[in-house]
Amino acid sequence: MRNEMSLKFLKSLLFLAIAIVGFVRAMYDVRIETFTKIKGDIETLMEFNLRLIGRQHLLNGTIVNHVDFDDTFEIFSHVESFVNGEWKASPMAVRLKVCAFMDRIYGKYWESSLKDSNMPIGKEACPFKKGEYHIKNVEFHADNWATYAKRGQNMIELRILKNNITYGGFVSTGFLIDRNI
Numbered sequence: 001m002r003n004e005m006s007l008k009f010l011k012s013l014l015f016l017a018i019a020i021v022g023f024v025r026a027m028y029d030v031r032i033e034t035f036t037k038i039k040g041d042i043e044t045l046m047e048f049n050l051r052l053i054g055r056q057h058l059l060n061g062t063i064v065n066h067v068d069f070d071d072t073f074e075i076f077s078h079v080e081s082f083v084n085g086e087w088k089a090s091p092m093a094v095r096l097k098v099c100a101f102m103d104r105i106y107g108k109y110w111e112s113s114l115k116d117s118n119m120p121i122g123k124e125a126c127p128f129k130k131g132e133y134h135i136k137n138v139e140f141h142a143d144n145w146a147t148y149a150k151r152g153q154n155m156i157e158l159r160i161l162k163n164n165i166t167y168g169g170f171v172s173t174g175f176l177i178d179r180n181i
């Protein structure tokens with residue numbers, strides 16, 4: 001079980017959080033390879049019911065918030081990149097209160113990719129309210145993901161926490177590919 005888990009982790013990598021980082025403007029396409037939800041330690045209050053659809057591996061499904069996520073919660077997110085045969089932590093790991101995360105990370109890097117969605121935008125995203133949000137056939141645009149994530153395979157893990165207890169999250173892996181212009 002343990003081996004399976006670490007293999008999965010190793011194979012993995014990712015992308016959403018990739019976004020989290022940096023300031024270099026890079027022209028990448030993103031191909032998501034895996035998306036696995038993380039359950040809460042005790043209960044899962046934020047559920048990422050998302051899966052990959054079709055040949056393009058578009059991200060589709062719902063995010064269900066069972067409570068309002070205000071600043072009593074934090075979001076922890078980190079990225080690893082597979083470089084020269086090894087997984088390397090990106091210098092960018094964030095641990096922010098929900099409102100700061102929604103403003104600085106979600107609002108800046110992810111929101112613009114969610115074309116067909118009722119996810120909150122701008123100030124509506126804080127607190128991130130109880131409810132069910134759909135995300136349909138999302139393709140991530142990495143242009144503004146100035147990133148410390150590298151070309152190639154990446155992994156992102158995101159957890160929602162309160163007092164260091166996990167209440168949900170996801171691990172996703174994927175590739176950043178140079179865009180054909």
Ligand SMILES: *[C@@H]1O[C@H](CO)[C@@H](O)[C@H](O)[C@H]1NC(C)=O
Pocket residue numbers: 053060061062133134135136137
């Ligand atoms: C995509 O997600 C929506 C909910 O956001 C769902 O209604 C739909 O069935 C999903 N499509 C597929 C092909 O799973």
Ligand SMILES: *[C@@H]1O[C@H](CO)[C@@H](O)[C@H](O)[C@H]1NC(C)=O
Pocket residue numbers: 163164
């Ligand atoms: C949570 O964990 C971090 C890092 O492990 C630690 O620095 C911090 O003091 C912990 N906070 C609480 C409320 O336990």
